[in-house]
Amino acid sequence: MSEPADKLPTSFPDAAQAPPTARAGTPVEEIEGRLEDIVNTIQEFAALRFGARAQVGYDGDIVDAVAAGVNFLGEELDASFSEIERRVADRTEELLIATKEAGRRALHDQLTGLPNRVLFWEHLSLRVKLARRRKTGFAVLFLDVDSFKLINDTLGHAAGDQLLVDLALRLHSALRVGDIAARVGGDEFLILFDEVASAEAALVVAERLNQALRLPYSIGTKRRIVTASLGVAVGPDGFHTADAVVAAADSAMYEAKRRGGGRCVLNTGDAQDRLDRPPAGETRD
Numbered sequence: 399m400s401e402p403a404d405k406l407p408t409s410f411p412d413a414a415q416a417p418p419t420a421r422a423g424t425p426v427e428e429i430e431g432r433l434e435d436i437v438n439t440i441q442e443f444a445a446l447r448f449g450a451r452a453q454v455g456y457d458g459d460i461v462d463a464v465a466a467g468v469n470f471l472g473e474e475l476d477a478s479f480s481e482i483e484r485r486v487a488d489r490t491e492e493l494l495i496a497t498k499e500a501g502r503r504a505l506h507d508q509l510t511g512l513p514n515r516v517l518f519w520e521h522l523s524l525r526v527k528l529a530r531r532r533k534t535g536f537a538v539l540f541l542d543v544d545s546f547k548l549i550n551d552t553l554g555h556a557a558g559d560q561l562l563v564d565l566a567l568r569l570h571s572a573l574r575v576g577d578i579a580a581r582v583g584g585d586e587f588l589i590l591f592d593e594v595a596s597a598e599a600a601l602v603v604a605e606r607l608n609q610a611l612r613l614p615y616s617i618g619t620k621r622r623i624v625t626a627s628l629g630v631a632v633g634p635d636g637f638h639t640a641d642a643v644v645a646a647a648d649s650a651m652y653e654a655k656r657r658g659g660g661r662c663v664l665n666t667g668d669a670q671d672r673l674d675r676p677p678a679g680e681t682r683d
Contacts, residue, residue: 429461432453432455432461432465433461433464435452435453435465436452436461436464436465436468438450439451439452439465439468439469439472440468443471443472443475446479448472448475448476448479449472449476450472451469451472452464452465452468452469453465454466454469504516505517507566507580507581509559509562509563509581510562510563510566510581511566512566512569512570512579512580512581512587513578513579513580513581514580514581514582515580515582515583515588517580518578518580518582518588518590519640521578521590522538522590522640522643522644523639523640525590525592525633526633526634526637526638526639526640526643529633529634530634532593534593534594534595535593535594535595535596535600535632535633535634535635536590536591536592536593536594536632536633536634537590537591537594537597537600537603537604537630537631537632537633538588538589538590538591538630538631538633538643538644538646538647539588539589539591539600539604539607539628539629539630539647539662540586540587540588540628540629540630540631540644540647540648540650540651541569541586541587541588541589541611541626541627541628541651542585542586542587542626542627542628542651542655543561543562543565543585543624543625543626544624544625544626544627544655544659544660545624545625545659546558546561546584546585549561549617549624553617553618557617557618558585560616560617561615561617561624562581562585564615564616565587565611565615565624565626566579566581566587568610568611568613569587569589569607569611572606572607572610573589574591574592574593576592576593577589577590577591577592578590578592588644588647589607591603591604594632596632597630597632597664597666600630600632600664601630601662601664604628604630604662604664605662607628608626608628608660608661608662611624611625611626612624612625612660625659625660626659626660627651627652627654627655627659627660627661627663628651628654628661628662628663629646629647629648629649629650629651629652629653629654629662629663629664629665630647630650630662630663630664630665631643631644631646631647631650631664631665632664646665647665649665650663650664650665651663653665
């Protein structure tokens with residue numbers, strides 16, 4: 399007696415949609431081998447090797463269905479892991495950029511972009527250590543802007559900041575290869591001349607720099623001439639640390655201010671015996 403028409407199947411599953419029953423007569427050894435292949439594939443996934451795939455046959459039995467499911471899981475894991483790797487790579491790059499920027503900020507002045515005191519001391523300390531290996535000497539220039547407080551008080555801090563930025567640009571553009579300029583606080587700057595043939599040569603370079611700084615600046619709505627006092631100390635003779643060189647240049651700078659500012663003074667090691675380079679147009683004191 400035939401079954402009612404409404405109980406007959408309307409479609410038949412293909413191999414990928416096999417019913418959850420094993421094909422009758424399949425050798426146990428063959429099924430065990432196929433299951434072992436599936437287990438090995440899952441173990442590969444556990445080792446983060448998501449390219450592994452279990453073999454799917456044409457029988458369409460339950461083992462093939464499990465293998466197909468495992469392969470689908472592998473594809474999903476592979477895609478997810480690739481996305482995680484991409485995000486990790488992107489985040490790592492962002493962190494590297496942020497770390498680099500943080501390092502730059504830690505070693506550079508935020509207003510002018512010049513190296514700060516820490517970075518300058520590193521360069522100068524290294525140059526002092528290398529002094530015995532170099533045939534030529536080096537020099538440090540300590541620069542202080544004359545009447546900077548008056549500019550801040552009369553024109554405002556924004557005008558003072560802009561003056562410092564413009565002055566820093568002139569310093570940077572006037573440097574030779576190997577030289578370094580740094581803002582070390584307020585209106586104070588330090589410059590390391592990496593190679594100088596003599597004390598007099600250092601003073602000539604300092605005066606050339608001073609003349610570039612004396613060109614008019616746009617401050618507020620007017621063009622103004624701003625001068626600076628510069629003290630120069632030449633090494634390595636008598637200087638064994640960065641602090642000693644800077645202290646000598648600082649002392650010479652204060653001597654330049656005492657003499658009216660707008661000039662370069664070279665510290666020769668004796669407070670009573672300094673070479674003075676007066677501004678252009680003036681005679682030596």
